[in-house]
Amino acid sequence: MALDKKSGYRKNFTLGITFITLISILFVLSLFLAFNYSKKSIENDFVSEKVNVLEQSIKPYNDFFQNKMPEVSYYNGFLDSSTAAKFVDTVMLKYPFVSKVVFYDTEVKNAAVKDGVNANHLGIGPKAIYQFGKGISPDSVKLYSEEDTRSFNVGSDFNAMAIKLATFVESLDTTSVPSQEALFTNFSIVNSNDNKITYLNIPRREDLKTYKDMIKRKLDPAPVYQQDILVFNLDANRIKIVNTRPLLYQSIRVEPLTYDPIDTSEEKITTEIALPGAFSNFKIYLVSSKSYIKKEIFIYFMPIALVLLLVYGVLLLVAFLIYRNLNINSKMFKLQYDFVNNLTHEFKTPVSVIKIAGNNIKSATSLSQKELNLYGKILDEEADKLNGLMNKLLAFTQIENKAINLNQEEVNIVDFIESTIESHTLKHPDFKMTYEVVGFKTFITDPVLLGSLYDNLAENAYKYSNPGNKKLHISAKLIKGVLVFRFADKGIGIPSSELNNIFKKFFRIQNEYNQMGSVGLGLAFCKELVNFMQGEISVRSKVGVGTEFKIVLPYNS
Template sequence: MALDKKSGYRKNFSLGVIFISLISILFILSLFLAFNFSKKSIENEFVSEKVNVLEESIKPYNDFFQNKMPEISYYNGFLDSATASKFVDTVILKYPFVSKITFYDTEVKNVPVKDGMNAGHLAIGPKSIFQFGKYIKPDSIKLFSEENTKSFKVGDDFNAMAYKLVTFVDQLDTATVPSQEELFTNFSVVSSNDNRITYLNIPRREDLKVYKEMMQRKLDPAPVYQQDMLVFQLDANKIKVVNTRPLLYQTIKIEPLTYDPIDTSDENITTEIALPGAFSDFKLYFTSSKSYIKKEIFIYFMPIALVLLLVYGVLLLVAFLIYRNLNINSKMFKLQYDFVNNLTHEFKTPVSVIKIAGNNIKSATSLSQKEQQLYGKILDEEADKLNGLMNKLLAFTQIENKAIKLNQEEVNIVDFIESTIESHTLKHPDFNMTYEVVGFKTFITDPVLLGSLFDNLAENAYKYSKPANKKLHISAKLIKGVLVFRFTDKGIGIAASELNNIFKKFFRIQNEYNQMGSVGLGLAFCKELVNFMDGEITVKSKVGTGTEFKIVLPYNS
């Protein structure tokens, strides 16, 4: 039976080791996979997040192109140099990438012009041209006027826009209404080669119809319409780069589209994305060192690792609890097995003696007085043993379940101890018991429970002592308002590894004195008694020297 239990224990331990090994391997594998996943995710983000950087960085340009630039059309061609200057100031202040603006105060006529474009009877030419910018000198603002045509020639920007206007008017279907997108496309020119945007204020539909008539014939009187054209010179290097992922991108630069770095070290990771519109000859160039990227990988990896660690910890805790419960159940099974076995033996011995005595009485034809007394004494003693064992089990159960009440009676401690000594020395003549009392004479307690406590500790002292050392000293002292009882013997002692278990039910120390006749309830019963009396019991012991039980009880005088 012992071999089976030991094998079962080893089996449980082996299963636990296998389970812990498996989850440890899975934990390490999960960490490895999680790190690789984090690395791949960050590398993918390094490529994909550049779109967000581009969108954030190019927002001012989109706002300028879609919202600010079309404001020119609100003036319906009646901008002059003063109002154009104010408009330009707001643009340059809000959009630093606009370095220079050229303003063409333009007229559409029904008579030919010298500087400009003539298409049929439709003529387009500037009245005056101004340039504005941070670094434009005051004497260089005005570039052209109708009165002074020698100093400046109308450039390609004006001619290209005039050509678009003429083409649009020539193809115009006066029966349909052109869309805003169509108008915006035909009255703006985006040039990525020199980073320019040319914009002509969009004429009203009625004006466009007149332009078509002016192209076909001369009107009387000859009308003149005002148009405003602005050329915006842009500087890509003045775009403010917004790094939305500073932990991912170490440096972001604006470079020409043809830029190819000389340093192609494996220590760096790079990616790029082209700028839109007038900046399409430029790109955002992203660079990060691998060591820099590792920081972001670990930031991404750490929460995953912590979750995995938490799961691993929970599994370890579950494994520990399962193993502990199996171990406890194994020990409980052993204790219960030993309890039933020992209890059966405890009952079997007196029952067998009673049966033998009964059979002897029954088979005898006659009994002498001496034989009657002998058999009577045997039957009485064995019945007392059975009764004592049953009473102990019953009392233990009642105390454990709080099924009895604590009786309060005054006890004379000297008389009580002497009575205990007398009872045990009468039973065991070789038992040497001494005592001392300090600080009190009487106190209030339950004498029956206190007697059970004293008897159990005295019996243990006698039972677990060698024949030459069957000694017990009982000390009763009043210390700081509490009663302290010490039971000090010269017995075989208790190993330190066993001290935490001796007050547990069914626990028996494995030694020569416990081979027969111990159920494992004595000290557990004592602890329950002390707890029921609102006290505390502790033990100190040294193998081969002896044991001391210390009991602290409340002092009720």
Template structure:
């Protein structure tokens, strides 16, 4: 049976160890895969997050193009140079990427102009041209007037939008009202680093423009038609890095920019700017060591989650292994208990049966034989009765089925009666005792007697023939009754100290080969607990043991 138990333990341990090794391999593999996933994810983020950076960085431009320009384009009051100057000042403050604004104070006429566009009877040309900007000298604000051109050529910005206007008017369907989006797209022109737009006229004026293209009207009408050209500087766009832990450097570069010194230790990506900035791009660059920090910050929570999961699995495996061992130990204890209990019962029963058979088969018995058989039957019956009483008392105490009696006893008389009963059973048992601090106290004498008997029996049983000694000490210390039972026996190994008060536990030694059920000290522990006390032990192998019992002191005097 012991070999089977050991093999069972080895089997359980090997299974759990194999399981933990397998889970550890899976854990390490999961960490590797999680790190690779984190690396791939961050590298993909490096490419995809540039869109968010672009959107946030050009948000002021979108606001300018979608709100500010339409707001002024639909301004029907028309501008003069002073009003245009004030407008440009607010634009320059709010939108730093606008470097300069050229204002064309223009007219649509039914008669030819020297500078501008002439198509049919429709003419469009500037009266004056002004430039505004923080770096424009004051003496250079006025660029052109009909009286003084200052050698300034009207140029492509005006002519391109003038042709666009003439084409739109030529194809205009006067039977329907054009939409605002249609008007804005036809009255504006977006070029590299430049946005030019016309002040959008009323629908009635557009119809008049169409009439002016086909014939000369009488009288000849003249309409104010302002034009503004915004010069943009892409390098003044404020870059908003929405992922500072991902993008180490972001800068604006021409589309043709191609660095020559980028090695494999850097990650780069780029995205083209929209609209008038389409000749430029946002260029992103980060070193691998910089990206590794972001990878680790993303990987660590995943690794922590995996570690928690792994720890839970290992803990469950440990608990299963512990429960298996406990169950096996309980099975072994119960098996040993049944074996020993059977032996304990079997021995006196066999002796009683033998004595009974001898009495029954004998024709005559002498007085000496009658006394001998009577003594045998009496002693063996006492053994059976004692064993049954111990089991019954143990069960009753565990289930709180008995009450604690409170009787006053003399400690000296109690110890001496215990010594006397054990000397009768074991003449070679050497007893000594001492008391101090008290003479009587209130307790349950039956339970206390069971406690003394068990500890005395253990002291005799687990001592070599030449050292069968027991010293009992009873003292009153700090209002507590302290009992010490000191023997010179074989002692208890330190590794077994914590187990000796467990039910069915037996130390494997030569004294436990036969006749021990493993209930003695467990019974003592239950007795002391029931009496509201404490029991502890100190022991050295081959030197002896000392059991210390502390009980509450009650004296009715």
């Protein structure tokens, strides 16, 4: 019957395979869900990220509208053509979407104006009109001056701002102070149809009160008040688009709000967002092909996949470690099981022989001297076997736990080896043992431990050799300051697959020589002895040829 059935120790391979299959299915499912999540996330980003594109692209316009344009008010209406030209140059250099600026050098007086807006006794009209911009020739800069006798239409932009000023002044509550936001709103006009922003420098509070009086009644024509009106012509196509997600948006451009593409291929994904303010008739149009989007999906997906792969790898590693531990435990269990069985057998044989001999002596009416000597020899030999087995187990445990001390005595190596050979050839007459010693005669060591080492290796050489070929050659050499002992036999050899296991406790090679029982401690005991003596042990073997054990010990003379 197999060991696992007798002992009850089983390894459930089906459970292991089920576990691996389950985590593999979960891994594949997780990858599928992660990819779909990545795809949905990128598709959502494609729609939502356009807000960031808009914010970054329109940032210069907001800076122009909120910070640069109000600088006109710092001049308090006293801008002249040259100062206005310099101001426009700085604007067009920093804000390329400003294509042209028309400057109205404006007068507000308590008299009717020929060109402009009159509100009762309040007259608002241009003293001169200039235009600045790229491509405007120097002779076209000045459009109008009050000295011109020809009729000139000042334009709807000027009139709209003049009317707005007159309306604001007429409804002005002189007892309260309007906020800067209210003033800015009332003195600027955003015309999204023509992509223009008209701005009038904010008059001082005292000037606004005077303007209100001018509407109500006739005043002294002097003084004449100066105001500056600038009309900024904007070009939406000159807005610098900032692509905040270049791996997401393949193409971004400004299109009219009514733009409807002719190409509606399903291979392309589009989204759009309207521009604000003076550009509200335009939109930012974002386009990407599905193949282009897939790259971003995989960039998003790969870190998630790597994390899932790492988790999957950890789970597989855990499964492997559990399986390995179960396998090791199974082997250890089998080794211990064999050890107990073999140890029981080793004890049972001499105990049975002792019991039989004792019963024979007890039941015999009389024994001859020869019979007494025979039974005495049997009892003595079997008692020695039990004592040797107990001593080996005890010594192994003591050495393993370092519970004994290493004795230091001078040993004559030739006498030591010859004593070992004499002992084993006396015990096994068919055992042929030879030796050689090179480079030294004596050294300091523990003779008891060294004797145990020699005895174990000699017994192994005899036990695992075929009848008629039981030979062992022992060499002892001093090489480069260390002692090298070699035990070379002509035995059955050790399979290469088993060489890494022979020094393990309770391990036994399965062959016909171990059928009668072996505790599996001999070579493990040798290794512990060598380690305790601060040396090294190694083996090389070839099946059918023989085995050689090499022991290296420190040389203490």
